[in-house]
Amino acid sequence: MASLTFLGATGTVTGSRYLLEIHGHRYLVDAGLFQGEKELRLRNWQPFPVEANSIEAVILTHAHIDHTGYLPRLVREGFHGRVYVTPSTKRLLSVLLPDAAHLQEEEARYANKVGSTKHSPALPLFDTDDASQALGLLHAVPFDQPFTLHPGCTFTFHRQGHILGAAAVELRFKGRGGEPTSLFFSGDVGRYAVPILMPxxxxxxxxxxxxxxxYGDRVHDAGDPREQLAEVITSTAQRGGVVLIPAFAVGRTQEILYYLRELEDDGDLALPPVFLDSPMAREATAIYRQALSEHDAETRFVEREDEPFLPSSLRIVTTVSESQAINALPGPAVIISASGMATGGRILHHLRHRLPHPQNTVLFVGFQAQGTRGRKILDGEPTVKIFGEHVPVGAQVAHISSLSAHADREELLVWMRQAEQAPKQVFVTHGEPEASQQFAELIQKELGWPCHLPQYGEQVSL
Structure with a gap:
């Protein structure tokens, strides 16, 4: 018998965790952190529903924290098996997991300092030692090479183009009565006809x-993201303002830098000083520059001539004091900083300083989950809470949806239509309720595949 239990990414875009039990073996596909609403974040602290040391292996689709950030906590609870990743995901996690642990420690330290906690003392969900142990468990498996988990059960990574190293996971095993069975996890599906990564x-x-x-309920803006980016920067510069870009350190930051370099090279934009203020983004960009085998042909061509991620006006911020000094600088300027949904990191200091002033612009370039600070700003709330203070939102707010790393509903259908075998059952996850529901209905209408929206904690037999 085989079963699949949905321990996350149900009714939300975060906390991706799928528990798979096959022939008495127990595996976890993705080990993500819940983000956004407090009710979701509290799930990170709940005891894991099975003994962590009973899990033989974890398979990670890609490096984003909503798919990997729970791994150090799982290690703290006793997990000691292998963690299978693509080679690029392994390199990225060497940056992301220590950074996530550092943020956990800093949040606990700050809560203890100001007394904003019911617990005494406040403790991090995991620490840098847990992250270090988790990194020691990583085992790289190349794309398109089947790997045996146990006799009669294999998995294969398939390229997904969402971020560097992103993969879908295909498992093959014997089902009820010895029938060949395959289970396919999409992970996060990337875009078509975008720069840097192969589709x-x-x-x-x-x-x-x-x-x-x-994005199962919508289609991305068909506009040219380069032109939209240039328009936001130009209009803000004319006001003497600063463009703040909360950007995911992995994926979005590199794409923005790529477009800025193109705009500069083509003479389409008088680029003001650009500050990259994210140690994690700085290291991730170096990893992107080294990963030539995953780049599309256009990017590889540019790399033979020059540096595609380094516009001439780029200033890379390295120290905390340099980051603080940016806030004293007048515009025009562009500041790219993490986190992408403004839930933590250095972007919060820049928002606290720049958000009240109308000459500035906050530009969102990725999905903003419900309950996050980024979503509240994007939805037009008049104030947001930063470091315990209510900060007024006086700045302009812009959003370029076409810069998203996620396929929209039409691109998802393109990805699915080419299947040689129609699934017996589709489980629609990793979306807010309305998006998942609409996408399930679209799949059933366009492809005729039966769909199910699993609930948190639901177990199904395979």
Whole structure:
């Protein structure tokens, strides 16, 4: 018998965790942190529903924290098996997991300092030692090479193009009565015709499909993101303001830098000083520059001539004092800093300083989950809470949806249509409720595949 239990990414875009039990073996696909609403974040602290040391292996689709950030906590609870990742995901996690641990420690330290906690003392969800132990468990597996988990059960990574190293996971095993069975996890599906990374490989078909639905209820803006980016920077510069870009350190930051370099080279934009203020983004960009095998042909061509991620006006911020000094600088300028949904990191200090002033612009370039500070700003709330203070939102707010790393509903259908085998069942996850529901209905209408929206904690037999 085989079963799949949905321990996250149900009714939300975060906390991706799928518990798989096959032939008495127990595996976890993704080990993500819940983010956003407090009710969701509290799930990170709940005891894991099975003994951590009973899990033989974890398979990670890609490096983003909502898919990997729970791994150090799982290690703290006793997990000691292998963690299977693509080579680029392994390199990125060497940056992301220590950074996530540092943020956990800093949040606990700050809560103890100001007394904003019911617990005494406040403790981090995990620490840098846990992150270090987790990194020691990583085992790299290349794309398109089947790997045996146990006799009769293999998995394969398929390229997804969402970020560097992003993969779908295909598992093959014997089902009830010895029948060959395949279970396919989409991970986060990337975009078509975007720079830097190769496009996602089409869904080949499977007995069961677990598919994301982040943008399952909408289509991305068809506008040129380069032109939109140039327009926001130009209009803000004319006001003497600063463009603040909360950007995911992995993926979005590199794409923005790529577009800025193109705009500069083509003479389409008088680029003001650009500050990259994120140690994690700085290290991730170096990893992107080294990963030539995953780049598309256009990017590889540029790399033969020059540095595609380094516009001439780029200033890389390295120290905390340098980061603080930026806040004293007048505009025009562009500040790119993490986190992408303004939930933590250095972007909060810049928002606290720049958000009240109308000459500035906050530019969102990725999905903003419900309950996050970024979503509140994007939804037009008059104030947001930063470091315990209510900061007025006086700045202009802009959003370039076409810069998203997630496929929209039409691109998801393109990815699915080429399947040689129609799934017996599709499980629609990793989306807010309305997006998942609409996408499930679209799949059933366009492809005729039966869909199910699993609930948190639900177990299904395979």
């Amino acid at each position: 996602p490989e089409p869904f080949p078909g499977a007995t069961y499909l677990v598919v994301e639905s982040t």
